[in-house]
Amino acid sequence: AQSVAQPEDQVNVAEGNPLTVKCTYSVSGNPYLFWYVQYPNRGLQFLLKYITGDNLVKGSYGFEAEFNKSQTSFHLKKPSALVSDSALYFCAVRDIKNYGQNFVFGPGTRLSVLP
Amino acid sequence: DTEVTQTPKHLVMGMTNKKSLKCEQHMGHRAMYWYKQKAKKPPELMFVYSYEKLSINESVPSRFSPECPNSSLLNLHLHALQPEDSALYLCASSQLRVSTDTQYFGPGTRLTVL
Numbered sequence: 222a223q224s225v226a227q228p229e230d231q232v233n234v235a236e237g238n239p240l241t242v243k244c245t246y247s248v249s250g251n252p253y254l255f256w257y258v259q260y261p262n263r264g265l266q267f268l269l270k271y272i273t274g275d276n277l278v279k280g281s282y283g284f285e286a287e288f289n290k291s292q293t294s295f296h297l298k299k300p301s302a303l304v305s306d307s308a309l310y311f312c313a314v315r316d317i318k319n320y321g322q323n324f325v326f327g328p329g330t331r332l333s334v335l336p
Numbered sequence: 337d338t339e340v341t342q343t344p345k346h347l348v349m350g351m352t353n354k355k356s357l358k359c360e361q362h363m364g365h366r367a368m369y370w371y372k373q374k375a376k377k378p379p380e381l382m383f384v385y386s387y388e389k390l391s392i393n394e395s396v397p398s399r400f401s402p403e404c405p406n407s408s409l410l411n412l413h414l415h416a417l418q419p420e421d422s423a424l425y426l427c428a429s430s431q432l433r434v435s436t437d438t439q440y441f442g443p444g445t446r447l448t449v450l
Contacts (some may be wrong), residue, residue, distance in 0.1 A: 239449070251435075253435050253436055255438070257441075262424075262446065263428050263443050263444065264340075264342075264428075264441035264442050264443045264444045265379065265426070265428075265441040267438050267439075267440060267441075270436075270438060272436045289388060309376075311378055313378075315435040315436075322367070322384050322386075322391065322392060323381055323392075324379075324381070324439065326378030327378065327379055328377070328378060329376070329377070329412075331376075
């Protein structure tokens with residue numbers, strides 16, 4: 222079965238420092254991987270996705286993610302964190318059941334950027 | 337424009353009430369989704385509509401009844417809910433029900449069942 226792990230419940234980083242939010246996956250077949258961000262009491266906002274091609278994917282708001290097949294990882298990164306980046310981040314992979322209509326979400330990582 | 341709108345933003349209802357949640361998108365997407373999200377948890381898929389037909393029901397209790405009147409609208413009718421149904425209900429849409437498609441989420445409706 223498809224699964225996604227986010228090993229850190231909470232990540233704290235100082236404003237201006239680089240940030241990394243970790244995600245590892247276990248899939249059968251091609252990994253279609255997504256990152257979403259959720260601000261308090263809001264819906265999920267799409268940041269980026271990996272389908273195929275370059276292992277470094279650039280997304281919205283200065284975020285990027287590195288796909289590493291050998292380590293089965295898809296870590297989210299940003300060179301310089303902002304206080305406004307503080308939110309809940311979800312990594313997700315498309316499930317193989319129901320013809321890929323489902324997402325399998327990770328448990329989420331809460332990012333706190335300290336001023 | 338990647339906007340999905342949901343109304344109302346907040347809803348408080350009693351266990352005997354009947355209410356409806358509404359979702360709308362004008363991106364020409366042909367797949368629409370309902371998710372339920374509890375606090376600090378990931379969203380859980382409830383229903384998927386594809387080309388206005390129900391394609392997935394994730395064993396959701398019958399007190400939740402989805403409806404897709406047209407390709408832009410998605411409703412969730414609520415009746416005889418339980419307090420444990422209190423959650424954030426998210427609507428999403430995607431171009432097609434294909435694995436590589438991005439799902440775009442609305443802001444959600446915060447439902448409280450008393």
